[in-house]
Amino acid sequence: MSETILFDYWRSSASYRVRIALNLKGVAYRAVATDLVTGQQKASDYVARNPQGLVPMLQIDGHDLTQSLAIIDYLDATRPDPQLIPADPAARAATLSRAMIIIADIHPVNNLRMLKYLKAEMGQDQAAVDQWYRHWIAEGYAALEQLAPETGLFGGDQPDLVDVCLVPQMANARRFDLDLAPYPKLVRIDAQLRAIPAFAAAHPDAVKPA
Known part of the structure; x- marks a missing residue:
């Protein structure tokens, strides 16, 4: 299985949400610091994978996932323990x-x-x-x-x-x-x-x- 990588910024609340979700679900990942203050999120290689040039981006299961809610929804669908969004x-x-x-x-x-x-x-x-x-x-x-x-x-x-x-x-x-x-x-x-x-x-x- 490929390595799970989280591109995040330590103070980003959206990244913070995803870190919590990954931890709750016991998903091991490697964090890649992406400094929003210095503009690392606008680097050409990053924008090529994430056109918005934002964090977080989660590389998992062969996908580059963006937007914290979409990432958490994917984690819930593929790793449902614990479930964060009810099925009802x-x-x-x-x-x-x-x-x-x-x-x-x-x-x-x-x-x-x-x-x-x-x-x-x-x-x-x-x-x-x-x-x-x-x-x-x-x-x-x-x-x-x-x-x-x-x-x-x-x-x-x-x-x-x-x-x-x-x-x-x-x-x-x-x-x-x-x-x-x-x-x-x-x-x-x-x-x-x-x-x-x-x-x-x-x-x-x-x-x-x-």
Whole structure:
């Protein structure tokens, strides 16, 4: 079987999601650091395989897979233990809708490309960029907090896709000093998840290049 390779950036929340999923499923992989700050993701050989020039990209089973949700969905289909996205149609829709609050609503407007554009092209200073970042997390979290369970994880006794997406987003929220007091359920779930070895091993501090 060919080697599984993850092209990632240590601080990328999308890469962080995939690291968690790989760890939960016990998939051994080799990480290839792809520095978004210095533009390694725009190298011609990388873009030839990943035209968007983004991370993560997972080389697995002879495929070059991109986009974190698509990668996790592939892992769930080919390595279903543990299952992160339910098979039941209604449960699957509910899980995807919660995860998409982070994947589709919060993250895209707060990724590094967007922040660089706000500063370089729109002339915003760091304080304005930070305010922008916190605003969009808070807007998404207001809904996600209402949808969070009173006890246990989003996945119940075991993590699901929403849990996998939540932990990287919470790390970003803390990095940009978002007041988390209005989201006690999310804070509780995040703490439970970060105590799980598969989540702890995927943390940016654990994978940051020396």
